[in-house]
Structures are given as structure tokens and as C-alpha cells.
Amino acid sequence: MAIRKSKTPQSPTQRADQKRVDILKSAAKCFRKTGFHQTSMQEICTEVGLGPGAVYRYFTSKDAIIAAMAEDERRQARTMLTEFHDTDDLPQALSAITRAFAARYAAISDAGLMTEIYAEGLRNKRVGAVIKTAETEWVDGLAEMLSTAQERGQINPSLDAQQAALLLTAMWDGLVIRQAYTQALPAEMLELFDDMLKRWLSAASAPANLKRAKPAPAAAPSPVATPAPKAKPKAKPVEPEPELALALPVVDNMTPQVEMDLRQMSLI
Amino acid sequence: MAIRKSKTPQSPTQRADQKRVDILKSAAKCFRKTGFHQTSMQEICTEVGLGPGAVYRYFTSKDAIIAAMAEDERRQARTMLTEFHDTDDLPQALSAITRAFAARYAAISDAGLMTEIYAEGLRNKRVGAVIKTAETEWVDGLAEMLSTAQERGQINPSLDAQQAALLLTAMWDGLVIRQAYTQALPAEMLELFDDMLKRWLSAASAPANLKRAKPAPAAAPSPVATPAPKAKPKAKPVEPEPELALALPVVDNMTPQVEMDLRQMSLI
Numbered sequence: 001m002a003i004r005k006s007k008t009p010q011s012p013t014q015r016a017d018q019k020r021v022d023i024l025k026s027a028a029k030c031f032r033k034t035g036f037h038q039t040s041m042q043e044i045c046t047e048v049g050l051g052p053g054a055v056y057r058y059f060t061s062k063d064a065i066i067a068a069m070a071e072d073e074r075r076q077a078r079t080m081l082t083e084f085h086d087t088d089d090l091p092q093a094l095s096a097i098t099r100a101f102a103a104r105y106a107a108i109s110d111a112g113l114m115t116e117i118y119a120e121g122l123r124n125k126r127v128g129a130v131i132k133t134a135e136t137e138w139v140d141g142l143a144e145m146l147s148t149a150q151e152r153g154q155i156n157p158s159l160d161a162q163q164a165a166l167l168l169t170a171m172w173d174g175l176v177i178r179q180a181y182t183q184a185l186p187a188e189m190l191e192l193f194d195d196m197l198k199r200w201l202s203a204a205s206a207p208a209n210l211k212r213a214k215p216a217p218a219a220a221p222s223p224v225a226t227p228a229p230k231a232k233p234k235a236k237p238v239e240p241e242p243e244l245a246l247a248l249p250v251v252d253n254m255t256p257q258v259e260m261d262l263r264q265m266s267l268i
Numbered sequence: 269m270a271i272r273k274s275k276t277p278q279s280p281t282q283r284a285d286q287k288r289v290d291i292l293k294s295a296a297k298c299f300r301k302t303g304f305h306q307t308s309m310q311e312i313c314t315e316v317g318l319g320p321g322a323v324y325r326y327f328t329s330k331d332a333i334i335a336a337m338a339e340d341e342r343r344q345a346r347t348m349l350t351e352f353h354d355t356d357d358l359p360q361a362l363s364a365i366t367r368a369f370a371a372r373y374a375a376i377s378d379a380g381l382m383t384e385i386y387a388e389g390l391r392n393k394r395v396g397a398v399i400k401t402a403e404t405e406w407v408d409g410l411a412e413m414l415s416t417a418q419e420r421g422q423i424n425p426s427l428d429a430q431q432a433a434l435l436l437t438a439m440w441d442g443l444v445i446r447q448a449y450t451q452a453l454p455a456e457m458l459e460l461f462d463d464m465l466k467r468w469l470s471a472a473s474a475p476a477n478l479k480r481a482k483p484a485p486a487a488a489p490s491p492v493a494t495p496a497p498k499a500k501p502k503a504k505p506v507e508p509e510p511e512l513a514l515a516l517p518v519v520d521n522m523t524p525q526v527e528m529d530l531r532q533m534s535l536i
Contacts, residue, residue: 035391037305057429120386120449122380123303135449154348163460166446174442176436180390181403192431 011021020058023048024072029064032109035067035116067130075135076112077101081141090149091201094168095194101172102179111180112165118173145199155201164201276474288326291316292340295333300377303384304330335398338385342402345369349409358417359469362436369440369457370447379448407433414469423469428462432469 018253026048030039041062045055059065073090080100107113143165150157175193199249278286294316298307309330313323348368352361373379389399411433418425443461460491 001436032391035305035388037303054527063534083498108390110336112387115383115390116387119380119384120303123300132449160456160460163454164455166450167464168441168458170446171439171441173445174438174440174481175435177386177441178438179402186431188428192428192435193431196435196464199467199470202467247409255459 018051018060019054020068021049022102022232023055024065024069025060027062028069028113030114031066031116036062036120060251063124063126066117066120066124067127069113069119070127070131071134073114074138078138078141081138081145085145085148087145087149088152088154090154091194091198093145094201095190098172098175098190098193101176105176108180111176115177115180135169139169142168145267153204157203159201286325287318287322287413288336291318291323291326292333292337295330296381299334299384300381304334304388312358322348329394330396333391334388335395337381338389338399339397339402341382342406346406346409348532349406349413355413355417356420356422358413358422359462359466361413362469363458364456366440366443366461369444373444375445376448378431379444385443389431403437407437410436421471424470427469513523 025043027036027044030036031045032040039247041052041055044062044099045052048055059068080097084096087093105114117127117131121128139162140250146155146161146164148160149155150159150161151198172191226242283450286382291312295304295307295312298304298311298315299381301307307330309320312330312333314321316323327336345506350366352364354359370426373382385399389396411429414429414432417423418429439461489518
């Protein structure tokens with residue numbers, strides 16, 4: 001079904017923006033149904049009710065459409081961050097963001113499309129480049145939010161805000177996929193997530209505060225209470241298990257040779 | 269290039285198993301290069317050096333190949349869990365698992381293929397059913413490991429082990445995608461992840477222990493020290509922001525109607 005146009009008078013720029021949105025929405029509808037490799041540009045034209053010439057004026061290829069989707073998606077998420085920029089309760093802001101992502105990708109077809117876009121970005125250089133830029137902007141924005149919260153004493157000041165923002169983003173990505181496979185995220189899962197974030201980011205368990213606090217009694221030794229960067233008990237590297245494809249030695253910088261060996265060790 | 273066969277004598281079962289593995293490896297090679305929708309069964313036959321009849325004896329379709337890959341991948345991961353079953357240091361075991369996943373999917377093409385399989389499982393019922401079963405077995409195994417650690421007093425006994433296993437799996441999934449987009453996980457990220465897990469799962473910050481511990485001084489109020497299930501300050505639902513596609517109200521059980529509205533609110 002073609003998208004119905006509004007009858008309200010629009011400026012040429014508004015009309016162009018609207019057409020762009022219409023094309024993206026129609027393309028997404030096709031992609032959700034059959035995946036983007038099995039969708040042709042002709043099918044997108046039919047869905048949006050425009051001729052190929054009109055569609056190609058906005059997007060010269062399916063890749064360009066996919067890249068635009070990934071970009072718009074992250075830009076919207078980025079806008080959401082600005083809403084929380086002056087929050088005085090970071091855990092609550094993060095909880096709201098978690099719930100916004102959970103709601104945004106509650107439909108399995110949307111979670112599937114987002115996952116497919118991620119997969120495509122890892123093989124297709126053009127799509128990958130756009131996603132990388134959009135992701136960097138998002139992660140930077142999130143890191144800035146975390147830094148501000150650190151300056152205000154809301155969260156652990158010893159955390160690397162940039163790495164923490166990356167890890168948070170990874171958690172949200174994973175949650176979207178998991179949600180799609182378990183049909184819906186139960187309320188307990190969202191609460192567990194909030195609780196995990198509070199424990200992880202808590203300013204109260206940060207070394208600076210703990211130094212001022214009375215040491216915990218010997219009966220309750222606390223890894224949380226251990227000053228993080230210096231005295232943290234670092235996990236020892238685990239010996240490789242030759243019979244297992246997944247139990248591998250600690251490798252921080254993978255060389256091409258190592259990648260090759262891993263690939264041969266496993267089925268895929 | 270066809271896979272070279274070993275000259276060592278093999279039983280018929282061994283030969284069959286080996287052929288199955290050869291087909292999966294060759295298919296994965298094709299899929300990594302061009303994606304599985306753009307790979308034909310004929311290309312897989314050529315890659316493995318077998319005729320269509322021989323390949324179809326093992327896998328009747330590409331779907332069956334993809335499903336087998338997802339299943340084998342999780343089975344290998346499950347085997348790894350059994351290695352850690354009697355661990356007396358759960359955080360170290362989880363750290364080793366994190367590093368094993370990071371190493372396994374260090375090659376972008378492998379991370380891309382795994383992500384593509386997840387995406388396919390969300391649209392394709394046959395693939396989805398196999399993935400769901402394999403995932404359930406994996407999560408159950410992980411939950412059992414967490415329960416054992418809880419019984420031994422290694423981690424917070426008040427955590428819901430099943431939900432925590434789901435969340436951990438989501439984190440690892442997300443980490444694999446994130447790693448692929450940032451090229452490699454820096455050592456700091458892996459340490460941050462270990463530290464997050466310690467803080468989250470810590471038995472020392474569990475309500476049972478905290479009740480015995482001396483209360484923290486008023487200068488350092490601690491969300492971590494708050495007894496979790498009862499007195500935990502529950503995040504208030506955030507008001508919806510109508511102008512934002514992602515800032516949505518808290519929805520625990522999405523009805524089809526709500527899904528529809530969300531879809532219309534955003535571009536994809």
C-alpha cells in the first residue's frame with residue numbers, strides 16, 4: 001500500500017524531506033518482510049508509489065537506503081540523549097533509555113531489521129562507514145553524559161567514560177537481540193538491568209569514597225570495596241583448552257594469523 | 269578451493285561427520301564473503317568439492333545449513349560452560365568466557381556471520397526455532413552455573429539466576445557486535461567488563477551480607493548498599509516525549525497495537 005500524502009501545503013524542502021521519509025518507511029516495510037537482499041528497488045518504488053526516477057533522486061542504491069536508516073536511527077537516539085543532558089539522576093536516565101530501546105525494538109521485525117543492518121555494515125564498506133560514524137557520534141554523546149555525571153559526583157569517577165559508553169551501548173544492542181528471541185523483556189529483566197547499572201556505576205563504591213568510608217568488617221570481604229585501578233585483583237589468563245573451539249587464550253590484539261587459526265578451529 | 273581430505277582411514281560414521289563439518293566450513297566461507305542470501309547451494313557444492321546429491325544428503329537447504337551453524341556454535345559454547353562447572357572463582361570463569369567469545373569473534377567476518385544468523389533467525393521460522401532451542405539450552409546451562417555459585421556463596425544470592433544468565437548472554441552478544449565495529453576490544457574494555465561483572469554479581473554487596481555489615485557513614489549514601497528486592501529505589505516511569513521517536517513510556521507487555529504505533533513513530 002502506498003503511503004498517503006498529507007493535503008497540507010508544504011514548502012519544496014518540506015516536500016523533499018517528506019518524500020525521503022516516505023521512501024525510508026516503505027523500504028523498511030519491504031525489508032522487514034523479506035530482508036533487504038531479497039527486496040528490489042522496484043519493490044520499494046511500488047511500495048512508496050513513486051517512479052524509479054523519483055526514488056533514485058533521493059537514494060542511488062539500496063545500500064544508500066540502509067545507510068540512511070542506520071544513520072537516522074542513531075540520530076534519533078542521540079536526540080534522546082540531549083533530553084537527559086542535565087539529569088541529576090543518571091541511573092534513572094539510563095533506565096529510561098533502556099526502556100526506550102526496549103519499546104523501540106519490541107516488534108521482532110524491527111529488532112530483526114536493526115540486527116540485519118548491523119550485519120550488513122560488517123560486510124558492506126559503504127554501509128559500514130556510515131554506521132561507524134553514527135555510532136562514534138552516539139558513543140561520544142553518551143560518554144559526555146557519563147563524564148558530566150562523574151563531575152557531579154553521581155557516578156564512579158574512576159571509570160573511563162568512553163569505554164563505559166561503549167560497553168553500555170553493547171549491552172543495549174545485546175538486549176535488543178535477546179528481547180527479540182525471548183519475545184518480550186519481562187519487567188524483572190529491566191529491573192535487573194537497572195540494578196546492575198546502579199551497582200556498576202555507583203559513586204558510593206568508587207575508590208575515592210571508599211577511602212573515606214570505614215573499612216568493611218573482615219567477615220564481609222568485598223571485591224566491590226577494592227580500589228579499582230590499582231589493587232583490583234586482575235583475572236589470571238586461563239590456559240587454552242585445545243579440545244574446545246571457544247576456550248581460547250587471552251588475546252588482546254589479534255593478528256591476521258591468529259584470526260585464521262580461530263576460524264579453522266570452529267565450524268563457522 | 270575444495271577442502272583437502274585426510275588420508276587416515278575412517279569409519280563410515282567418522283566419514284559422515286567429517287563431510288558434514290566440511291560442508292559447514294565451506295558454506296561459512298561463502299557466507300562470510302558474500303552473505304548467505306547471495307550464496308547459492310551450487311556455490312557451496314563447488315567450494316566443498318562435492319556434488320549436489322552428496323550435499324543434499326546432509327542439508328536439504330541453506331536454511332538447514334544456517335540452523336546447523338547456529339546450533340553447533342552454541343553447543344561448543346555450552347561445552348565450554350561444563351569446563352567451568354566446578355569453578356571456585358566465578359568472576360574469573362566469566363572473565364575467561366568473555367575473552368573466549370572476544371577471541372572467537374575477533375575476525376569481523378565471523379562477527380558479521382553470527383550477527384547475520386541472529387537476524388535471519390528473527391525472520392525465518394525454521395532457523396529461528398533451532399536458534400531458540402540452542403539459546404535456551406545455553407542460558408539454562410549458564411543459569412545453573414550461576415545458581416551453583418550462589419549456593420557456594422560466591423555471588424549475590426538474591427539474583428534471579430535465569431534472568432541474570434539472559435542478561436549476561438545479551439552482554440556478550442552486544443560485545444561481539446561492538447568489537448566488530450571498533451575493530452578490536454582494547455584490553456581496558458575487557459578489564460572494564462570484568463570489573464562491571466564483579467560489582468554486579470558481588471556477594472559482598474548482597475543484602476544478606478550488608479545487614480551484618482556496619483552501615484555506611486551518612487556522607488557516602490550507597491545505592492549498592494540498599495537491600496535490593498525490598499527497599500530498592502525503583503526508577504519512576506519517564507514521561508513520554510512526543511517529539512522523540514525513542515523516548516517512550518515504560519511498556520512491559522507490548523500489545524500488537526502498541527507495536528504498530530511505535531513502528532509508525534520511527535523511520536524503520
